[in-house]
Amino acid sequence: MQPPTNIDFVPVILAGGSGTRFWPRSRKARAKQVLALSGEETMIQQTVERLRPLAQDSTFLVITNDLLAETIGKQLPNVPAARILREPAARNTAPACLLAAAILAKSNPQTVLGIFPSDHVVLDDAKFVERMQQAIQVAAAGENIVVLGAPPTRPETGYGYIEEGVAVSFGSEPFEVHAVRRFTEKPDFAHARKFLSAGNYTWNSGMFLWSAQTLINAFREHCNSMLAPILAIADAFGTPDFDRVFAEQYPTVENISIDFAILESRSFKGEGKSNIYCLPADFGWNDLGSWSALHEHHLQHIQDIGNNNVVESSSTLQLDASGNYVYAPGLTVALLGVKDLVVVQTDDALLVTTRAHSQEVGRVVKELVKHARHELV
Incomplete structure (x- = not known):
């Protein structure tokens, strides 16, 4: 299936977190993403900079919390304040992803949104942009979910793993993606060593792409209880009632990651049946987790x-x-x-x-x- 020629793409930056792993430099009010740990720019500034070839600053959505929002606003002066959302309660990544999709679906349900952690390192920005362009094509071509898998270099127990299945050629200028068979969260050392030697496992980078409607449909199938409160918040976006509705509804949703809510539920339905595809994060990715x-x-x-x-x-x-x-x-x-x-x-x-x-x-x-x-x- 060929993707549309004109694709709306919106980067969604997840920038919550309490900043524990880099204590004492990081604190609740100055978490890892607002620190300059690798280079002169902060982690979130680097994240936005590498995405600029793909989207205008004014289109970004940033989801963070009250403690970090002001600092992030100063570090990202070209991102409109209304698009820096302050979660009233910490609820992991699934509600944040769904909220972004619901907001974007109001104007165009076929908008492709990319979910990007705000505190990772990428060394090869040109390769990163190339892979994102490919990922956007796959996500726009149907009810597809795209994940970026980093080639593993050691039997790491602190990362999630993606088991890749059959290779699939895609696009008018063909590039290869792999159907995803399953996700495994943070295995023990024995399993991590087995995954490394198997050759068809990658580290889950935490970067995902899908159309707004695809993600909403996935929640309707696998995590339906979250839909009503999040859609209510999205309906209030851009109105004077937004902060009130956000504060009332968001704490009521389940505290769950997107991996558990959607990806693990949707994967392993047989080769190619899950419509989850993996592209290589072969651009010098590191989550700087410690x-x-x-x-x-x-x-x-x-x-x-x-x-x-x-x-x-x-x-x-x-x-x-x-x-x-x-x-x-x-x-x-x-x-x-x-x-x-x-x-x-x-x-x-x-x-x-x-x-x-x-x-x-x-x-x-x-x-x-x-x-x-x-x-x-």
Whole structure:
């Protein structure tokens, strides 16, 4: 099936989150997406910048929360304030995706929306745009859902996996996509190692594309209880009643991810039956999910790093030290006889852990909340 020649495309940026994995630099009011962790621009600024060849700033939808909306508005001055939506309650990704689809369907149900996390890294912007153009074609050609799968490089247990099925040629200038057989959320190490060796599994990048009507229909089939309150919110969009209806209806919907609500329910109906297709996220994707991941990112993509130490400081001395990540701006850092540490300093906190434990930094935040240290959260 050939896609329409003129396709409306709207990027939807998911920018909620409480900022626990990059504590102490990230906090509720300055979560990972509004920090400059990789380069001079913040993560959300980089996300918008790489999508600009595909859409005007005025068409973007950003879904965030009250704590981050003002900062995001300042960082994205060309995105209209009315298109930066403030969730009145945290409800995971499924309600946010459906809300975006319902709002866009009011003007054009065939609009293709792309769901993009606001805090991921892409190294090859040109390849990213090429893959998105292909994904838009597939999404516009029918009741199709498109996912972007990153080639796995290790048996990672912190990512979801996509099992690819048969290859399908698509488009007037043919490119290859794979029918999706199933999704698996964060497997144990044994399964992750099996997936890596199988050769037909990719990491779920969290980037999805579909038409507004396709997504609404999928919710009608698999998560119908969410439809009425979200459609009511969308009906109020652009009216004086929007904030009130949003605040009344949104907290009533289920707290569930788009993966569980739609993708896992719709997949594995037999080859090609689910209408879910996977394109390769072969553009240097990284979700920077921990301090250790940021360390690895710097090692792979910044030259002249000695002894695998990544140090962000005014100056550094490295003596018999290797594999460390240190963030201590304005200080001289001396590393002596230490290995695989993560040390992060801010004005009011100091984190010292190992790279192996960096995925568990959220435990620190939970303890701070438990002890009512809310000023540090």
